[in-house]
Amino acid sequence: MEMDPQQKRAALRAINYGLYIVTATHGGQTAAAGVNWVTQASFDPPLVVVCIKPGTETHDLALESGGFVVNVVGADQIDVAKSFFRPTVVEGDTLNGFTFHTSPVTGAPHLVDLPYWFEATVTDTVTTGDHTIIVGQVVGAGVHDDTVEPLVLRSTGMNYGG
Ligand SMILES: Cc1cc2nc3c(=O)[nH]c(=O)nc-3n(C[C@H](O)[C@H](O)[C@H](O)COP(=O)(O)O)c2cc1C
Numbered sequence: 001m002e003m004d005p006q007q008k009r010a011a012l013r014a015i016n017y018g019l020y021i022v023t024a025t026h027g028g029q030t031a032a033a034g035v036n037w038v039t040q041a042s043f044d045p046p047l048v049v050v051c052i053k054p055g056t057e058t059h060d061l062a063l064e065s066g067g068f069v070v071n072v073v074g075a076d077q078i079d080v081a082k083s084f085f086r087p088t089v090v091e092g093d094t095l096n097g098f099t100f101h102t103s104p105v106t107g108a109p110h111l112v113d114l115p116y117w118f119e120a121t122v123t124d125t126v127t128t129g130d131h132t133i134i135v136g137q138v139v140g141a142g143v144h145d146d147t148v149e150p151l152v153l154r155s156t157g158m159n160y161g162g
Pocket of ligand 1: 031035036037038051052053055056057058059084085086087088158
């Protein structure tokens with residue numbers, strides 16, 4: 001039986017996602033992107049997977065530097081996230097207007113207004129389909145505010161998937 005494209009889309013969009021700002025820095029350049037295809041993939045070592053579109057600055061800088069940071073967007077922070085669906089502007093210690101600190105291992109920024117972050121060094125990439133599957137080992141992490149619940153993408157009415 002042929003797969004019904006509408007049912008395929010509805011079923012894939014029913015995967016629960018959060019929303020994350022992935023950042024990377026290399027050679028004095030920094031990029032950040034709003035991303036939902038993120039998951040943990042191993043306890044020991046602690047591995048995570050992010051799927052990033054080739055040709056975006058964040059993709060290229062993550063692979064060139066061999067590292068990236070994942071910033072977790074909080075439940076009431078969709079407006080912060082929306083500024084990261086556009087090209088990144090770095091001014092002083094701000095990224096698209098939001099203050100960042102430099103992560104110790106990867107040198108990529110973590111955003112102080114977002115509640116949780118972790119940094120990872122790239123261990124593997126899988127080149128298949130239209131996004132690169134980037135596997136990273138978590139080498140640093142921090143909590144800016146542990147009272148904040150992470151955002152659930154579906155609650156925003158936005159989607160990326162299907
Ligand atoms: C809701 C939403 C989720 C997104 N999720 C992803 C994702 O998982 N992976 C990805 O590569 N791009 C994703 N994007 C697109 C990126 O945000 C966009 O390509 C990015 O801003 C490119 O920035 P850059 O060229 O500065 O790196 C998503 C966009 C939206 C609106």
